[in-house]
Amino acid sequence: MTTSQKTARAWILALAPLAFCASAQDSRPESGPSGEAETRPVAESGPTDSRDAAASSRRSGRRGPRPGRGAESRAAAKSESRPESVPTSPFLAVVDGVVYTGVGATHRRGSVLLKEGKIVDVGPRVSIPDGARVIDAKGKHVAPGFVSVSAFGTFSGGFTARGEEKAGDEFDPYSQRMLMALASGVTTACEGVIQGGGGFFGGRVRGARGSGTPVGQLAGFAGKHVYGTVEGVTLREGVAWMVQYSASDVVARGQTREAIEKAVAAKKRRAAPKDKDEAATRAETIDETTRNWLRVFDGELPCFIVADDAPDLVAVADLSAEYDLPVVVVGGEEAWIQPSRLARGRLSFILNPRRRDGSGGFTDPYKGEPNGWSVRTAAIVGEAGFRWCVQPLSGAVGTGGLMGRDLLQLNMDAAFTVRGGASEADALASITSAAARILKLDDRVGSLERGKDGDVLVMDLDPLDYRSFAEIVIVDGRVVYEKDKVSFFNHVQTDRSAGLKGRWSAER
Amino acid sequence: MTRIATASFSKLFAIVALTPLLASAGAAQEASAKAPRPVAYKVRLALTVSGAPIEGAVIVVDGDKIAAIGKASETEIPFGADVVDLGDVVAAPGFVHAASFAFTSARDFDGRGKRDGGERRIADEIAPDRALLDRLAKNGFTTLNIVPPDGGVGGRGCLVRPVPETGRALRPEDVVFERDSCLAMAFAPRTSTKKFWSELLKKVDPKEAEEKSDGAPRSRASSSRPASRPSSGDSESRPTSAPAASKAADPRKDPKLEPLVDVLERKRAGLLHLAGPAALAHFEAILKEHEKFRPTFVLPPDSWAAVDLAAKYAKSVVLSTSASLRPDTYVYRFAPLEFVEKGVAVALIPETSAASAYVDYPFHLAEAARRGLEVDDVLRAATLTPAEILGVSDSIGSLDAGKRADVVFWSQHPLAPSARVVRTLAAGAVVYDESKEP
Numbered sequence: 001m002t003t004s005q006k007t008a009r010a011w012i013l014a015l016a017p018l019a020f021c022a023s024a025q026d027s028r029p030e031s032g033p034s035g036e037a038e039t040r041p042v043a044e045s046g047p048t049d050s051r052d053a054a055a056s057s058r059r060s061g062r063r064g065p066r067p068g069r070g071a072e073s074r075a076a077a078k079s080e081s082r083p084e085s086v087p088t089s090p091f092l093a094v095v096d097g098v099v100y101t102g103v104g105a106t107h108r109r110g111s112v113l114l115k116e117g118k119i120v121d122v123g124p125r126v127s128i129p130d131g132a133r134v135i136d137a138k139g140k141h142v143a144p145g146f147v148s149v150s151a152f153g154t155f156s157g158g159f160t161a162r163g164e165e166k167a168g169d170e171f172d173p174y175s176q177r178m179l180m181a182l183a184s185g186v187t188t189a190c191e192g193v194i195q196g197g198g199g200f201f202g203g204r205v206r207g208a209r210g211s212g213t214p215v216g217q218l219a220g221f222a223g224k225h226v227y228g229t230v231e232g233v234t235l236r237e238g239v240a241w242m243v244q245y246s247a248s249d250v251v252a253r254g255q256t257r258e259a260i261e262k263a264v265a266a267k268k269r270r271a272a273p274k275d276k277d278e279a280a281t282r283a284e285t286i287d288e289t290t291r292n293w294l295r296v297f298d299g300e301l302p303c304f305i306v307a308d309d310a311p312d313l314v315a316v317a318d319l320s321a322e323y324d325l326p327v328v329v330v331g332g333e334e335a336w337i338q339p340s341r342l343a344r345g346r347l348s349f350i351l352n353p354r355r356r357d358g359s360g361g362f363t364d365p366y367k368g369e370p371n372g373w374s375v376r377t378a379a380i381v382g383e384a385g386f387r388w389c390v391q392p393l394s395g396a397v398g399t400g401g402l403m404g405r406d407l408l409q410l411n412m413d414a415a416f417t418v419r420g421g422a423s424e425a426d427a428l429a430s431i432t433s434a435a436a437r438i439l440k441l442d443d444r445v446g447s448l449e450r451g452k453d454g455d456v457l458v459m460d461l462d463p464l465d466y467r468s469f470a471e472i473v474i475v476d477g478r479v480v481y482e483k484d485k486v487s488f489f490n491h492v493q494t495d496r497s498a499g500l501k502g503r504w505s506a507e508r
Numbered sequence: 509m510t511r512i513a514t515a516s517f518s519k520l521f522a523i524v525a526l527t528p529l530l531a532s533a534g535a536a537q538e539a540s541a542k543a544p545r546p547v548a549y550k551v552r553l554a555l556t557v558s559g560a561p562i563e564g565a566v567i568v569v570d571g572d573k574i575a576a577i578g579k580a581s582e583t584e585i586p587f588g589a590d591v592v593d594l595g596d597v598v599a600a601p602g603f604v605h606a607a608s609f610a611f612t613s614a615r616d617f618d619g620r621g622k623r624d625g626g627e628r629r630i631a632d633e634i635a636p637d638r639a640l641l642d643r644l645a646k647n648g649f650t651t652l653n654i655v656p657p658d659g660g661v662g663g664r665g666c667l668v669r670p671v672p673e674t675g676r677a678l679r680p681e682d683v684v685f686e687r688d689s690c691l692a693m694a695f696a697p698r699t700s701t702k703k704f705w706s707e708l709l710k711k712v713d714p715k716e717a718e719e720k721s722d723g724a725p726r727s728r729a730s731s732s733r734p735a736s737r738p739s740s741g742d743s744e745s746r747p748t749s750a751p752a753a754s755k756a757a758d759p760r761k762d763p764k765l766e767p768l769v770d771v772l773e774r775k776r777a778g779l780l781h782l783a784g785p786a787a788l789a790h791f792e793a794i795l796k797e798h799e800k801f802r803p804t805f806v807l808p809p810d811s812w813a814a815v816d817l818a819a820k821y822a823k824s825v826v827l828s829t830s831a832s833l834r835p836d837t838y839v840y841r842f843a844p845l846e847f848v849e850k851g852v853a854v855a856l857i858p859e860t861s862a863a864s865a866y867v868d869y870p871f872h873l874a875e876a877a878r879r880g881l882e883v884d885d886v887l888r889a890a891t892l893t894p895a896e897i898l899g900v901s902d903s904i905g906s907l908d909a910g911k912r913a914d915v916v917f918w919s920q921h922p923l924a925p926s927a928r929v930v931r932t933l934a935a936g937a938v939v940y941d942e943s944k945e946p
Binding site: 165172 | 700
């Protein structure tokens, strides 16, 4: 048995009891490597969900092979006696891969141990409990699930949450877009905050509840791509406090300041109440807007302000400095011009590394007009000490639209910042831990650390490599996507370990 | 329920019987209107659905019922019966539509509403339409379960069947033969609809909700009322001697809740329209909470995604004959096949309630067979299974002695591509006859 066969066998054994995407099973690659072909039917005949074991056993079996799937179905039927040996340990381990923690450290040969959906251990010396299900990641790259600050439609097609209606109560756990996002390694996403993320949408914020107001508006839904279940999807209803603030709109700036002054006053009163009762009374009388501003000051809620032009950026930095207000700048196209000036404010940035349109108005990209864009923006912003993360040109996933610059290639946006001088560690952080920190979701997601959610990617190459694919995606300790079993990318079968001298060149 | 059915039926039959019947096979049908004689139909093949097909069969129809069915050589044709030899035709039970919006004003129904219409009867609201009724008969339908097209608790469905020409405008009572066939409900995932359902079921099924929500501290004091409804003052003052009575009596007294109680006690068919697989995933929490609430799901074509979940909570489902294209991948999935493979009984219905859907229905059934369902299963899914879901399989759904004479005579096997309906009997009356068509 070759190594690759062994690896394949180990994976299959590990995955048999897990929940495969139900929808994934219709599509099989017609000829994979021989080891995989041999063992695949075993995996598919196992119970689709270990929690369902009782339910599936009472269901009456199929009465005959499905037409058109003869040989494969029979192979599957033959091996149906296997599941007794399926381990039922609560532990799932991804072992012996190159483990990127997302917060700097990389373990050249490390493992990640998950229990009940959470990470219990990670590093080069993880002891794997007996009976744990094991995914052998030897020669693979293991990364935290990607966090996208903008996504469009991955939770459902018609996203109408408003008023008392919550997105977490109506999203579609079987959404194909969600599966596509998982295929791109995105396990956490925010919907309804920054839908377009620039490009076609002009870089302006478009929320499910509008584009923000001068006094602030709560928008968006942050959730996890827990394919096939409704449990554990919601990270936060109301992701960001959207504020419109620009150098040119004096009236709006006045409104913003007024709202902030009110919150600052409330903060002071809150800090020094005469007695408990008064504190309670005051808490009640605080209006919704002020309460959200207070959450921003307390660091619970990110305040998003769209700013691309240098004057706008300076205005936002000044505002931030004046009130000691943490602000997330969305866009930041010309942030490279005066980073030291901006450093006055408590800013962090959501950048569009591969965007090159004019900010504030349309400029023809083919005429070579200056438009404020720099490939070095991320590197410069990082050098100035700001935290930054990236968003793709379009937050949508699909087979139409922008190829290579939408959510399907979020890691390419991160990789592009490396071209401009950012470090690879920062680039990976920009789609994992930094994005989670900026969204205030870092208590749950964004890194491979003890106590965090078990959102793990097993990739064939470095996450920032343009050739890399997510091969296995784990969310909350459940395997929700496998490249070979879903028809999005399973036709791309090259020997990745051989780099460009893989199958394609060999065939020529 | 039964009483109402019988009453309205006999009334209807009087109308049918008094009307000069459309002569269909010459002298055979022109029997005396007052005392119709039995008719023995001879066919090449009878697909009974409940049992094996009968070659060279004779079906004796007496009044509105099948008096006898069997091989021609073994079945006694009663004295004085008219014998109609239809020759090379195949007899099958009429199709039963488990959940139709025909004769109602359903537009873009998505189940998002929160109607609380337990006492509502759609039988009082339908507008029967002769053209559609004839089309139904022409395409082999003999029973339609009409359901209210509203979200939440839509109301009670009714059973409708084609009737011969009466010479005047149709009234609901002409076609409705069962005013109270099921309770129709619908759910689409929303915060508000989830809340609606969870509160509604707590009223009907309080005990379970209480046990689930919290156990020990309240169980003694408030066994007769739901834990989450502290405002029910009267049950507080009531002596504790009759907790069981108050438990059962409360929801039953409310005409809005009564049919829902019947559904929980399995005395009444409950149809729950779910807007999609996501709706089922979101509804699961409510199903877990109320173990007695196990309605039949009516699911759209993309429900294959939630087949495991559905199989956990339902023995039978209602599905349309459509296959659904998996977005972005160009892979077709056929939900009925996937449900049958999981051991769930499937009742098939046309893709929509539009008149055109009924015309194509036999063709779509054949397509279901091409997509992998067994031919016999397809036929059962269109006849006996829906009758079972609606709890009327003792009177319709198959060709058996004693059942209502809802018989469709086809030129070939009904799933054959060129099969035509030659004649349709609904409750013994000829409602379609090919030879009389212009």
